[in-house]
Amino acid sequence: MFTNETLLALAILGSIGLVMSVLLSIGKRIFAVETDDRFDRLMDILPGANCGGCGFPGCSGFAQGLIDGTAKPTACPPGGPEVTVLIGEIMGVKLTPGEPMVAVVGCAGDHSAAPPVANYQGLRDCRAAHAVAGGAKSCAYGCLGLGTCQTACVFDAITITDTGLAIIDRDKCTACGACIEICPRQIIRLHPKRDEVHVLCINPDKPKEVKAVCTVGCTACKLCTRQSERLVMDERLAVVSPEVKADIPASCALVCPQGTIFDLRQYALSDWILDPAARRDFEQRQEAWKAEEKARKAAAREKKSASKAKPKAAPDTNTDANAEPGTDATPSAGGEA
């Protein structure tokens, strides 16, 4: 079976292989360079979207940052808690995953609510329009709706309605922050995912000016702050405060005369903004709630006046009084112009 031909072939190949392997081992020693194998294992578990949410140029930059310690393992928003845990295992560090967040656009003033005052011509880019006399929008703080956040979003969670407003899809959003950083008016803010109520306005101007530019702006009437401690006033703007631990009843959205407060439990965001039927339905429920609220207060007042008629009690510290609607006009239906 071993004719001299196969022997010959084996000899030739063997000798060349031997010479080459000697050469390579010498080379190995001359050109020795150590590399870190954790880099490749990290690259496998990272989502690979290169979205820059961690502040590093792409996932390879983030992995390199993890190895030389400049990056925090929880800094990968798209990866979310699972990736954080995996990073912990590779880097040999025990980690508790961060709280899931989601980005929300703090404005509901599309073309119908905040009509454009001028005819903007030029780049279809919010930052460019913002630099040209604040774009065409009347409100200087509102969403310009030219889609810069949409193009910046790697997970295409953002759509621009044809009435010129950005809407973020809560499920697709991984809170990577790309849209927050690029929006020239910082309208988009990060909120914990479990929050269901948001105030869709960031215009801090006086109520008179807000009403002049938008029909769904927050006019600082403070009514919502009475419905729940979680809603507090930040100068002339109602905000959902992250520190206060209290739930927000559905009445908060109903009490707001401008319809600025959006309640995820009652309406989907796209219907709330686009679907006039949802708005009409909201206004009817608002009417019903107000009527029922007035009846409740009237009943409370009789009960009190009845109790006051018997003993001459101390001066009436009727805590209910300040429950009356605040200085502003009584909350009329929906947003009037």
Next chain:
Amino acid sequence: MSILTFRGGIHPRYNKERTAALATKPLAAPDELVLPLSQHIGAPAVATVSVGDTVLRGQTIAQPGGFVSAAIHAPVSGTVSAIEPRPTGNGTLGDAIVLANDHQDTETSYSGLGEDWAQADAATLRDMVARAGIVGLGGAAFPSHVKLAPPPDRTIDTVIINGAECEPWLTADHRLMLESATAVVSGLRIIQHILGAPNGVIGIEANKPDALRAISQAATGTPIRVVSLAVKYPQGGEKQLISACLKRRVPQGKLPMDVGVVVHNTGTAAAIHRAVVDGRPLLERIVTVTGTAVSQPANYWVRLGTPVAHVLQHCQTELTPAGKLILGGPMMGIAQKHADIPVVKSTSGILVLQPKDATTRPASPCIRCGRCVDACPMFLVPQELGAFARLRMIPEARAAAALDCMECGSCAHACPAHIPLVQLIRLAKADIHAAARKKM
């Protein structure tokens, strides 16, 4: 006299003939004047009057809010009706002092040095300029007293007065040079005295021969050199003017004073003359009101704070819908959303265009014709900067010297595809600054 110029630049339609021959007329003061606290580059001024005070014409109503800032004076006598945010020319709300005009125009007393200003030393002259609230009237509105105080290690050998007025449509400087040539020349000599600069140059574009004659005649008997410049935009740019007049090139990222030169606008020189000799602060300025939608264009002495709507009423101009209202010239002016914004120190012109001239054509794809490269006076590649801006390639934009762009508009003017190159480059510059800030 040989015609000097620079490389690059464009020849837009100048349309100056409509107002070049019209003498400057004073404009009647309005009932309410709005004086924004920030009319200049640098910190906003700090109001020294409160609501209800009565003020006299020429009285200081706001002190500079820092070294790089400028004082503000009352252009009319009357009472302070409010200090509140009011719309300004750059589209934002800004704190402003609102004066109710009593139409008496009672003046305060002014104390100037008269003709023998030469005895005073540089510091007092500089202080008079500062107290008079003088800023660059060419459109930059940079506080003049700061430019008159270069750091000690910089010796200034030449002062150039910029009479180019290369911006189309506008004739404010042209009229000023004709009507107050001696003030311009005397202002230049005051600036030379403050800076200790031996030689002075006044550059005027060749399309203003009468101004050239007036200034040369006023400058006879002085060592000042009056040069004629080619009619090309942007001849009035600082670096282009220096390279045309003195054949000196300001290095990249450096200032004119780094090559021993300071440039001032003709209006600024005249204002400095009035501040030092007569002690008068900056209360009004020449504004050219022109444009295809203005039936009676004119040059006016407009008091600072006069609402643009008031000025337009005087020229029987109705803001037709889909037209355009621009503060400044067509090349670097800012389009406005409405007319109740005040004329401020940097407003050199009010341009009102009819819809057919106002609508911008939609951008079509770039065909790499290179006309923007030939037009750019800073020798940049606008087409490439635009592409980097659109794709947010920030390091490449910085490497291609985007920050050198002075937004003169020559590239976008020359572009056959109507790509808004200046708007794109502005985005790139904002990104570069943001990236630098993030790194710090």
Next chain:
Amino acid sequence: MSTPLIVSASPHATSGATTPKIMWSVVLALAPATAYAIWLFGYPALSVIAATVFCCVFFEALCGLAMRRSPTITDGSAALTGLILALSLPPGLPLWICAVGAFVAIVISKAIFGGLGQNPFNPAMAGRVFLLIAFPADLTRWLVPQQHAGDTLFGEPVTALDAQGRITEYGLTNVDAITAATPIGLLREKGANIVADLPGNIEFLLGHINGSAGETSAFLLLAGGIFLLIRRVIAWHIPVAYLGTVALFAAITHLVDPSAYAGPAFHLLSGGVMMGAWFIATDYVTSPMFPKGRILFGVGAGILTMVIRLWGGYPEGVSFAVLLMNACVPFFNAWTRPKPFGATTATSGGPQP
């Protein structure tokens, strides 16, 4: 207060130049040469030109719809590409081949790169080279100008005509029958000694020779080119560099060996050089943006044209030369970037667009 004024970034004035104006003025500059070619060759030339231009515009509209972009057929770029391609094809070419050429030119070498302004290669030349390689026979069969419809070509008997009346063979007394060739082709086949009895340069100038529609009438093409130069639609750098290099190259080779190589006049006035220098190489999109880069481009194209003409396998080198130079444009742009005003060190990075 509420008149909706227009708000846009500065500058608010433009020069009035527009892409359609540029494209249509180049088409206008080509009109005399086109008309002359149609007059010279009659229906075969007209059909080729009409078919190619129509197909190009049709494909451009189709791609515009497919990519949901605003239709760009009115800006004249597709029509111009069609016209240039048509002028570089022999008259009497079967129309379906013209359609294939138009498809390659518009769809493959322009639309899928992103449409106008994004294509690295000159669409017309890519189309022509594709046809030259795909249909060699058809691309090298020439029609005798109407005025010489007699049975001789350069005084040689025409031995065979094909269906469309195109010469398939003609006999040279001292050489066996060869396929009819353009003067350039003849030069290739027979060496320079035939140059003597080729029609005189005047004939070339007036275009009484056969060749593709664009290769005739060097005089009208030159006039069109000068027209574009005066209207500042094109810059002088590419034509001057290109024609200068071709002339120099031809002069040197002619000096070295007059019998084998024709002189500069012949090379300048014949074949596609005049057309290439003024209308093809100066296509903004596929040529460098900076003056010095354009000169490099012109010189390179000139050298390659002559190398292919004198020693290459194909009689005409213009289309190949232009395509090869298009490939080098990114490097020409990078090497000849202007230094910013007052720059102390060069700030040009790697090759940029």
Next chain:
Amino acid sequence: MKEIFVIVLMAMLTENFVLAKFLGICPFLGVSKKTSTALGMSMAVLFVMMVASILTFLIHHFALVPFRAEYLQTIVFILVIASTVQLTEMAIQKMSPPLYQALGIFLPLITTNCAVLGLAVLNIQNDYRLLQVIFYAIGASGGFALALILFAGLREKLELAEVPQAFRGPAIALVTAGILSLAFMGFTGLAPAS
């Protein structure tokens, strides 16, 4: 001497390894994103081609032919090329890590690069002498470099083009390469193989 010039010219232009013979396409597509990496790759391929073609030539004439074992040609050539590539890879990793990072998988891939093996086999088929082998290697790697660097320049330009979604990435690269090889066909017949 004229023959050497013809060999180099033929290898670089008329019979360009990438654009005419269509060898070495995968590094041609993989490494041409940036001109700097394209340059690095061309240097690496030049080195490997030189060393490999000389070694394979010597082995062929002094080992395979005397023992009439020409049938071992392919396996032996691959072995030689593989070890040369391994050596180059180590050297590049040591000398310029960024280039090593940029070339990535395509550096070890030179082993299976058909251009290198093609060159070695062509040397034998055209039965060139040693001097011709060296110049043919120079011509071949020069042609590879010319095509790769030109193509990288074009692809960098395409980075800024709004290529339609369906054609982004390798699709548009292949179309560009196709037109580039169309252009190189202009050189056919330039220097007919002697």
